Amino acid sequence: MGELLLARWQFGITSAYHFLFVPLTLGLSILVAIMETLYVRTGNETYKRMTQFWGKLFLINFAMGVVTGIVMEFQFGMNWSGYSRFVGDIFGVPLAIEALAAFFIESTFLGIWIFGWDKLSKTLHAACIWLVAVATNLSAFWILVANSFMQNPTGYVLRNNRAEMVDFGALITNPYVWHQFPHTVLAGFATGAFFVMGISAWHLLRKNHTDFFQRSLRLGLAMGLISVLLVSGVGHLQTQYLAKTQPMKIAAAEALWETADPAPFTVVAAIDQERQTNRFEIQIPGLLSFLTHNSFKGEVKGLKDVQAEQEAKYGPGNYIPPVTPVFWSFRIMVAAGLWLILISLLTLYLVRAGRLEQRPWVLKALVWTIPIPYVANLSGWIVAEIGRQPWIVYGLQRVEEGVSPGVSAGAVLTTLLGFTLIYGALAVVDVYLLRKYATQGPVEAPPVKPQETAKEVSLWT
């Protein structure tokens, strides 16, 4: 394998891995903040125990997100120096702002939150976790501003052999980010919500701490249902927006080779990228036109026509991304989203009827639903990122131009193996700890101040 392919694998693996932890942080931080707020306002000790139980799981996950995030900042320079030189004038700005405006808040106030239970007033302590929650979501905004420039460059001019910023306002009002940010953050809220629902369901099945987990589940349900409904709404708007700005991505997501009016929605397809056709497909007539134009009539451009347009614009070359992964990832994401909507509606109905705990199969389904948002998150990013190939910056720079010229394939392979090994080992530890603490349940009473037992007691247990 050449340096380029290895560097791409490394980026794919390290960012996908990082994004296993980010969405849970986005959602769970807010849920924990809500729990602590309820504690402050009601004085009910159950909410304090909820804050501490879910807070512990939050911290285990957060640590993984932080350390894998450092790699992200470094590897643009390490593996993609050509890219960094070309867009640093623009791309570096949201990254630096992310550190200044978000990372500092997150890390500082999380430190205070962990160690400050006895040192701050209740209200101030709750304010700290709110700052963490807001800052993590703010951090998502800034990194998505950076990503959105790669997807849909705005506010730039080509000068001095690079893209230079001429309009910061255009960078942060990029319509791409105002679709991507709500979509990503809401997906994160859903991830946190179904995590809380799933673990609560596991305990309700075993009749552990029923009051504690009923409350937790209801909180998760409220956030989960609202989030999945909104995320699919935003997703719909995003698809319509992409049909205009990135028609190639939509055509690939639909495996639509020929321009069609009205355009059918392809449910499944056997894609032959080589011969630019589908060997087999099941279609619903007119539905794709409806999804993109809100009308059963209307043209949707096919891959071949977009390819011809881009050749005319950018010169000869292959501008069609790998269709199979984009097509299937899109379907997996949508199916996962539909499942989340269905199960949360069903849970809502049963909770309101007071019959949830008489339906063990629903509780079991909720437990098994914990991974579903993760699947949706990753497949969504596969659509967004593979769907943008061969571009690293849409229309401005191709992936192969971005890679570091001075770094050998051997060096990339070394670090790729190194990261994979470390990440693999940490995944085992992370899952072990999350499982252990999730199944162990909350501590019965508020922790007693240790006196003689202090030698065995640690801060975190």
Add this chain to the structure above:
Amino acid sequence: MDLSVLWFILVTVLFIGFFFLEGFDYGVGILTPILGKTDTERRVLINSIGPFWDGNEVWMLTAGGAIFAAFPHWYATLFSGFYLALFLMLAALILRGVAFEFRSKDNNPAWRNMWDWLIFAGSLVPALLWGVAMANLIRGVPINGEMEYVGTFWSLLSPYTLVGGIAGLLLFILHGALFLTLKVEGELVNRARQVALRVGALAVLALVLLVALSYSQTDLFTRAGAGVAYWGAVVVLLLANWKLRGGKYGWAFGLNGLAIVLSTVAVFWGLFPRVMVSSLNPQWSITLYQASSSPYTLKVMTIVAAVLVPVVLLYQGWTYWIFRQRVNPKHLEY
């Protein structure tokens, strides 16, 4: 003043803040399994930096982000050039970061011991590598006319850069030990003092050797101010040792911190206006003017920094105020 010069100064300030703050938590990390004989003692040592270390690390991320935003060519050359060294640093920081969180999550002594030694290694490796990196920056590395690094991992290692690494490492360990004399209680203070006394003497030797070698290995002393800062670092380090012997730990900590600040100033002052020195041809060294972003971008970044940096300093200062007391082993629960 030219905004790119301002940003060079700001990057220097970020590195100063980073080395001063993360310096002591690297030091404490290295000393944790050595000074801490029991589980509680180790927990006390870790808790002395518990609320701070993550915020301190953000100084490094911000320095990295600032280099990327203000000097894209510096970022590109530096990060792709110091490739494997940075990988080692990342690996260490990953393990260190999760170790702080994971060590207490299981009561098994073998589990705790493993994470404690990962905290040790995860603090030692970056503490050493930063010194090596700084020595390489000022000494120069093989960079060609296209701003590309053309050496290997091994070109970063030389007697001079290793002395730089060891000097940095010893300064950070001393910084950590002195920090502990202020943050823990009882027997641990004595142990921290003993380590500080021994490491302090070695740090003086290493720093003197580094400064002396810099005469032949770098052009740092062609800039008068940089030389003054470098020798000034030696002087305040001696003073720190003297105060330590007198039991004035607060003074010793502050003076050693000043030694770290002055060494950093010396390196960046020596670099100015270059950001990467080419060992192949002085013409190929990259200056901050060549590396910088457009004036517009620098203006945006300057406004952002002017608004946010004071706020960050305020609330980080507040953290140190909240946790100003010594860590009490009887109240380790949160």
